[in-house]
Amino acid sequence: MPAPSLRIGEVARRTGLSVKTIRFYCDAGLLEPRERSEAGYRLFDQENLAELAIIRALRAMDVSIPELARILEVRRSGLCNCSVLKDSITAKMASIDQRISELSAMKDELARLLDSWQDCGGARADR
Template structure:
């Protein structure tokens, strides 16, 4: 988890590299083109357009995609992701924002675990009290 909180900045070469097209970003990030387009459409990534109308990404976009990917794996909602990225782009340390998000997710998981434990206990009670219906079981040798 510490790697998630310590976000890498692209080196100078990556920052000054000519814009990357979406296929190259997909290849480097391991995300699909469709997913990257979705993140763009949701306002999570800042892109420019080439003269030909193609989306052009910076090296910083790769770092942001790494953050998005990690936080989405924890089911952080898109709106929360947008807030985290805005704070980061403003140059403000967002460790507290991330810690709050992670703590909230842990609380949510704890509540869900309690619900699942209660459901499991109810199913075990139901199974333990199960009575056979007394019907005739099919004869396995009578396959037709």
């Protein structure tokens, strides 16, 4: 007997995502509900829950929606997507390294500014 279909509220409770976020993922083409009820409700299955776990993890790494769509497409095709996922993670790591470098340079510049700061001699605003 197949597992029962889940309505979006139950999926939200199980995944920790908001209903609005799940609807967004559906509208963006990342998530395809298993079916619709006679009343038009989106109905999800265990595979949808597994895909939402992947989406959530990759979004936490700031993987873009188009990149997510590509990863899910490869996954759904049944082909091994290890290289796709590894490439995506490698690119994200490079992006993070670049951002760390930029933030470090910004911090150094602020430290230099602070070190060279001279009081303006005006009245202090005590709060």
